[in-house]
Amino acid sequence: MCTPDEAVQHTMYANRYQQIKKLGQGSFGTAYLVHDTKSKHEKKVLKAIFIEDVSPNESLDAEHEASILARLRHPNIVRFYDSFMDANHFCIVTEYCEDGDLDQYLKSLRKQRSRLQMDQVIDLFIQLVSAINFLHSKKNSSS
Numbered sequence: 001m002c003t004p005d006e007a008v009q010h011t012m013y014a015n016r017y018q019q020i021k022k023l024g025q026g027s028f029g030t031a032y033l034v035h036d037t038k039s040k041h042e043k044k045v046l047k048a049i050f051i052e053d054v055s056p057n058e059s060l061d062a063e064h065e066a067s068i069l070a071r072l073r074h075p076n077i078v079r080f081y082d083s084f085m086d087a088n089h090f091c092i093v094t095e096y097c098e099d100g101d102l103d104q105y106l107k108s109l110r111k112q113r114s115r116l117q118m119d120q121v122i123d124l125f126i127q128l129v130s131a132i133n134f135l136h137s138k139k140n141s142s143s
Contacts, residue, residue, distance in 0.1 A: 019032045
């Protein structure tokens, strides 16, 4: 059984991000909803990658993902806030999208047997193209 201090240690990252709940788990790590105790942007997402579970190449991929996200500022791309090592975890902190991501939205529509209206499709398409265009312009400017 763990002591109260050990229990807190498992839910607090970098003495700043208090874990609220687990959002999901993927091949790279686990995503948590966290409360940022030092910011007015209270809820954020912390992706914790357990370093011992990934290959050196996957670890480099995670660091590369963080460095790319750190340079991006666009209204249709999740905002990056922080990355750091915490014990055996490489952590990436990003904006929390209250309504989930596009994939979750489309899956919920399918589950409800509902469809997007044409104006919604056009709006989503414009947002996606805008984000992709922005990413391509960043790629070309860094070459």
